[in-house]
Amino acid sequence: MNQIEKLASWISDSDNIVFFGGAGTSTESGIPDFRSAAGLYQTQHHSPFPPEVMLSRTFFMSSPDIFFDFYRSKMIHPEARPNGAHLLLAELERRQGKLKAVITQNIDGLHQLAGSHQVLELHGSIHRNHCMNCSHYYGLEQVVNSAEIVPHCPKCGGIIKPDVVLYEEELDHTVLMEAVEAIAAADLLIIGGTSLTVQPAASLITYFQGRHTVLLNGDPTPYDHQADLIITDRIGEVMNGVQKILKL
Numbered sequence: 001m002n003q004i005e006k007l008a009s010w011i012s013d014s015d016n017i018v019f020f021g022g023a024g025t026s027t028e029s030g031i032p033d034f035r036s037a038a039g040l041y042q043t044q045h046h047s048p049f050p051p052e053v054m055l056s057r058t059f060f061m062s063s064p065d066i067f068f069d070f071y072r073s074k075m076i077h078p079e080a081r082p083n084g085a086h087l088l089l090a091e092l093e094r095r096q097g098k099l100k101a102v103i104t105q106n107i108d109g110l111h112q113l114a115g116s117h118q119v120l121e122l123h124g125s126i127h128r129n130h131c132m133n134c135s136h137y138y139g140l141e142q143v144v145n146s147a148e149i150v151p152h153c154p155k156c157g158g159i160i161k162p163d164v165v166l167y168e169e170e171l172d173h174t175v176l177m178e179a180v181e182a183i184a185a186a187d188l189l190i191i192g193g194t195s196l197t198v199q200p201a202a203s204l205i206t207y208f209q210g211r212h213t214v215l216l217n218g219d220p221t222p223y224d225h226q227a228d229l230i231i232t233d234r235i236g237e238v239m240n241g242v243q244k245i246l247k248l
Contacts (some may be wrong), residue, residue, distance in 0.1 A: 003231045004238055007190075008245040010212050010229075014188035017098050019089050020205055022105045024193020024217060028083040028236035031108055032074075033193070056167040064150045064159060068143075071162065075107070076126055076144060082114035083236035085192060088243045090115035095248065101182035105194060105201050107164045120179050122171055122201050124164040133158025171200065183207045192216040192235045196223050 001009070011017065023033035049066065051074070053059055060067045082090075092099035093116055102111050103120045109127045111119045129138040131153035138160050143151050151160040165171055183189060187210040194217065196202040205213070205223060215227040216235045224230060231238055 003229060004241040005245060006229060007214055007231065007238070008242045010188055010214070011092070011098065011242065012246060014098060014211075016100050016186050016210070017092060017188045017190065018101050018103065018182050018186040018208075019099065019190045019192065020103045020183070020194070021085075021192045022194025022196075022198075025085050025104070025235060026080065026083075026106055026108055026110055027193070028085070028234060029077075029080045029108075029110055031077045031080050031106075031110075052167060057169050060161070060166055068150050072144065075164075076140070077108065078140065078144065080108060080110060082110045084240035084243065085235045085238075086110050086114035086116070088239040088248065091243070091248045093118060100186065101179070103179045103182065103204065105198065120175050120182070122165070122175060122179065124162070124172075126162055126164060128163035129160050130163060131156060131158040132161050176200070176204075179204050180207050184209060186210045188212050188214070190214045190216065191223075191227075194221070195219065196221040 023031070027033050049059070051070070054067055054070045089099055089102055089111065099118070101118045101120055102116050103122065104111060105122050107121065107123050107126050109125055127140050129140070129143055130136065131138070134153060134156040136153055136155050142160060143162060152158065153160055183204055184207045186208060189205065189208045189210060189212070191205060191214065194202070196205070212228045213226060214229045214231070215221065215224065216231050216238055218232050
């Protein structure tokens with residue numbers, strides 16, 4: 001039995017699957033990750049500030065024009081479409097009810113676009129935006145199509161802030177607790193496309209008490225020694241292989 005066959009077998013035998021994913025889940029959809037050689041932190045951009053600085057709360061408040069210029073050009077990919085990983089996870093939730101939750105560090109909304117409903121977004125979403133003054137809700141269009149570099153609320157003039165968790169901001173406590181509960185109740189934990197270095201998100205997997213932990217990532221992680229199965233192939237291709245074996 002090869003690695004993909006083993007993963008398919010474990011999925012078939014499981015009743016409570018949780019997927020914990022990071023940026024690598026979406027790279028096959030054309031969205032760059034952060035820390036790989038081709039990632040966002042390594043690519044050239046015309047700002048003198050590093051991405052880690054521009055994506056901080058302090059920088060957002062002090063230089064919203066530079067923030068939004070970088071955010072629109074590097075963080076928003078409205079043309080991206082779900083790949084095999086997103087599609088299989090949505091199918092496991094929809095058809096068989098095996099998948100109880102997708103816990104993601106991504107902000108791109110591709111899991112929902114693929115059809116997943118039980119999605120816990122640890123770092124928020126580009127698709128939700130709120131006025132910092134009156135709290136009015138706006139979709140992605142208001143940010144993308146704004147004639148201003150810094151989008152302002154038509155109702156009160158306040159700055160419209162994306163509901164993404166910036167550096168120096170805390171993760172949503174309710175989402176964190178729901179993620180902990182989902183992982184603790186799972187019998188199969190599939191971890192995909194994450195370096196498991198971003199805290200506190202990475203530490204969530206320590207709550208897993210089930211049968212098997214599967215790690216789908218191209219590079220080594222600090223948690224490799226805890227995995228029962230490690231597959232370093234591209235996650236979308238792996239999930240396409242699983243889908244064919246399970247005939248979903």
